[in-house]
Amino acid sequence: MTKAKYLTIGYSAGAIGMIEAIRQHDKTGTILALTKEPYPAYGRPAIVDYAMGKINDDGIFYLGSSYSEMRQVQVKTSAEVVAINAKSKTVKLTSGEEIGYEHLLINTGGKPISPPMPGKELEGVMHFFNLDEAKAMRKQVLEKKARKAVVIGGGLIGLKATEALVQLGVQVTMVELAPIILGRALDSVSSRLMAEKMQKHGVTIYTNTSVTEILGDNRVRQVKLSNGEIIDTDLVYISIGVTPESKLAEDAGITVNRGIEVNRYMQTNLPDVYAAGDVAKGYNFLTKDNMVIAIWPVARKMGYFAGLSMVGKPLEYDGSIPMNSLYFEDLYTISYGETNPQNPSDYEIIEKLYDDGVTYRKFVIKDNRLMGAVFVNDITHAGIVKGLIYEDIPVSKYKDKLLKRDFSFVDLPKSYRAFVYGKPFKELLAKE
Amino acid sequence: MACHLCEVACIVEHSKSKNIFVAFSEKPKVNAKIEVQMRGPLSFSANCRICEHAECVEACPVGAMWRYEDTGLVKVDQNRCIGCWMCIMACPQGSITTRVDHETGLRVSDKCDLCEGRAEGPACVQACPNDALVFEDRDEKLPKETPLRGSYHAYVGGEDLNFVD
Numbered sequence: 044m045t046k047a048k049y050l051t052i053g054y055s056a057g058a059i060g061m062i063e064a065i066r067q068h069d070k071t072g073t074i075l076a077l078t079k080e081p082y083p084a085y086g087r088p089a090i091v092d093y094a095m096g097k098i099n100d101d102g103i104f105y106l107g108s109s110y111s112e113m114r115q116v117q118v119k120t121s122a123e124v125v126a127i128n129a130k131s132k133t134v135k136l137t138s139g140e141e142i143g144y145e146h147l148l149i150n151t152g153g154k155p156i157s158p159p160m161p162g163k164e165l166e167g168v169m170h171f172f173n174l175d176e177a178k179a180m181r182k183q184v185l186e187k188k189a190r191k192a193v194v195i196g197g198g199l200i201g202l203k204a205t206e207a208l209v210q211l212g213v214q215v216t217m218v219e220l221a222p223i224i225l226g227r228a229l230d231s232v233s234s235r236l237m238a239e240k241m242q243k244h245g246v247t248i249y250t251n252t253s254v255t256e257i258l259g260d261n262r263v264r265q266v267k268l269s270n271g272e273i274i275d276t277d278l279v280y281i282s283i284g285v286t287p288e289s290k291l292a293e294d295a296g297i298t299v300n301r302g303i304e305v306n307r308y309m310q311t312n313l314p315d316v317y318a319a320g321d322v323a324k325g326y327n328f329l330t331k332d333n334m335v336i337a338i339w340p341v342a343r344k345m346g347y348f349a350g351l352s353m354v355g356k357p358l359e360y361d362g363s364i365p366m367n368s369l370y371f372e373d374l375y376t377i378s379y380g381e382t383n384p385q386n387p388s389d390y391e392i393i394e395k396l397y398d399d400g401v402t403y404r405k406f407v408i409k410d411n412r413l414m415g416a417v418f419v420n421d422i423t424h425a426g427i428v429k430g431l432i433y434e435d436i437p438v439s440k441y442k443d444k445l446l447k448r449d450f451s452f453v454d455l456p457k458s459y460r461a462f463v464y465g466k467p468f469k470e471l472l473a474k475e
Numbered sequence: 476m477a478c479h480l481c482e483v484a485c486i487v488e489h490s491k492s493k494n495i496f497v498a499f500s501e502k503p504k505v506n507a508k509i510e511v512q513m514r515g516p517l518s519f520s521a522n523c524r525i526c527e528h529a530e531c532v533e534a535c536p537v538g539a540m541w542r543y544e545d546t547g548l549v550k551v552d553q554n555r556c557i558g559c560w561m562c563i564m565a566c567p568q569g570s571i572t573t574r575v576d577h578e579t580g581l582r583v584s585d586k587c588d589l590c591e592g593r594a595e596g597p598a599c600v601q602a603c604p605n606d607a608l609v610f611e612d613r614d615e616k617l618p619k620e621t622p623l624r625g626s627y628h629a630y631v632g633g634e635d636l637n638f639v640d
Contacts, residue, residue, distance in 0.1 A: 056536070086535075098557060102555060105537060107538070339536045340534035343534070361624050366565075373575065377563065422560060423572060425569065426567055435628065444514075449513075451569070452521050462626070463567070
């Protein structure tokens with residue numbers, strides 16, 4: 044039986060983080076990555092670039108597919124795990140093969156939500172979630188000459204599907220149930236700015252609307268909306284949300300509650316079994332609770348801490364926050380934390396739409412701390428705000444400077460500048 | 476002293492022409508990777524400090540932003556970068572910028588590379604008339620070398636942020 048010291052189910056951001064941590068301390072212990080997809084680690088956020096033809100196989104695979112060799116990771120692709128046996132410390136593949144482990148990472152990610160919908164089994168109805176689906180999009184447009192598409196769901200994945208389709212010359216209609224698109228990341232102003240940009244590029248957007256039926260014969264031909272309208276289409280993308288792929292964990296007796304429960308060392312309730320990434324609930328230090336934050340950098344960080352635990356150098360995970368870099372063509376946005384509080388009166392909100400009508404900034408403050416921020420169009424220095432959130436710097440020190448167009452380090456306390464630029468604190472004290 | 480010579484030196488060094496008269500209008504556009512930030516009489520030259528635990532590398536989905544073990548440098552491979560800006564989102568110093576040139580279709584992240592391969596070291600340090608910029612090899616433990624947050628409060632030892640400029 045094949046046995047690996049470190050085994051990962053899934054080979055994406057979380058697994059990469061784990062591998063980075065392990066190889067810093069253990070150059071020789073065997074690492075085996077199992078992935079049910081036919082590909083080694085690739086950048087899932089980049090499938091939009093692949094679909095639009097901007098990058099090819101070399102561009103989408105992590106470090107151009109040289110990563111596994113560089114880090115001495117054995118990889119089994121098209122290897123789906125059907126069961127985890129934490130007692131015997133083995134996993135079983137669909138082929139029946141069993142693989143043993145000393146430390147196991149569950150990095151199975153999420154899967155697209157597929158609601159019951161009449162007509163969804165027709166050809167041309169798809170998700171936009173993995174590399175194969177990016178290839179399928181290209182095939183539908185370039186070979187099967189799809190010219191119109193309906194994207195159901197105006198969230199992060201719907202946005203990506205829309206951008207790829209528009210770049211491929213397809214006429215897109217986006218249908219969103221909520222009053223605004225991208226509501227999980229953006230607020231109403233930034234959402235409107237993104238929607239206007241998309242509309243400028245020919246995208247039709249319906250909000251407060253749903254698709255009630257998908258119609259067609261051997262393939263999709265039309266969709267019916269909740270407002271009664273019927274829209275002709277060649278393709279339908281269902282992108283209404285993602286849910287953790289946690290069945291394997293559940294079946295194995297791992298505590299799952301809309302995501303795998305892990306402690307601050309990424310451990311599940313089963314010995315030597317860890318979880319990281321979109322399948323797991325990591326600590327959010329702003330809301331002070333555990334939640335799935337399905338973003339690449341967060342998954343990578345969780346994986347890193349899992350790896351540190353596995354290799355005997357445990358560090359307590361100090362948490363992350365939701366954050367997004369969303370864009371359409373050349374309109375960029377970056378957002379952090381709580382950007383659209385349900386009870387705005389509980390917060391202090393500072394915002395400004397600048398004279399060009401498209402540059403926008405918003406800060407959400409509570410108890411003298413930044414709880415969230417949005418930047419539209421001008422994303423320069425957005426990361427400084429992330430640093431301020433992460434380092435828990437009281438807002439009162441710089442609140443009146445936040446809306447300055449060129450807000451930067453000069454607006455922050457000298458001690459923070461010194462900290463960031465690595466000046467030993469005692470030197471700073473001596474000068475004062 | 477806000478003379479901006481560091482920015483000029485950076486652009487010239489990273490241009491193809493290496494000529495100050497031509498560098499500024501080269502295509503695709505060459506940006507300065509060091510920035511002089513100003514507010515009233517105060518100026519501060521800010522650039523990437525090649526963090527030990529690089530959050531930009533953590534954020535990159537394709538491995539374009541990478542820490543090279545042989546040199547210890549964190550660099551962006553602009554041939555691999557897809558311009559998703561997640562590194563810009565992640566960098567707590569805000570020292571990564573967009574490099575976008577609509578004419579050539581270039582859309583990548585841009586960052587200081589410590590003028591790798593330059594015999595005299597970083598061009599900005601050489602250009603600074605005030606020696607405000609210093610290029611040092613530091614061995615001591617400094618903040619931002621851990622993946623953990625909350626190092627600032629440890630750094631100031633719980634003292635209030637009272638240094639007013």
